[in-house]
Amino acid sequence: MTTSSERLREAGLRVTAPRVAVLDVLESARDQHLSAADVVALVRERLGTVSVQATYDCLDALVEAHLVRRIQPAGSPARFEARVGDNHHHAVCRSCGRTTDIDCVHGDSPCLTPVATNGFRIDEAEVIFWGLCPDCA
Secondary structure, eight states: OOOHHHHHHHTTOOOOHHHHHHHHHHHHTTTOOEEHHHHHHHHHHHHSOOOHHHHHHHHHHHHHTTSSEEEOOTTSOOEEESOOSSOEEEEEETTTOOEEEEEOSSOSSSSSOOSOOTTOOOOOOOOEEEEOOTTTO
């Protein structure tokens, strides 16, 4: 398994303590979908201090480099996850906001085929399922 530093280098990003910490936090929270505020708090536990702006800058760079995925359900803050490079969707609880991964039925990207593409060459579909999680139901 490659380290966060190696992954940053492979993506062409400079290796900095905040970037390593953000990537490590998201990797260790593999089944969670953390808000930026969650990431800031967890990175501060690791590094002691880091500015909110530095954390946002790290998240933006990691998303741009395809090392992290940003999802933004309607009416919710952006959430971040380290699960990238596969074809999956999300379920969001309408009550508590809990977000979980939902694997694509077909596996290939995109797993949904639109009736018409209006000239677009579709390569990805992003679906958010809404409902109540087991705890809120």
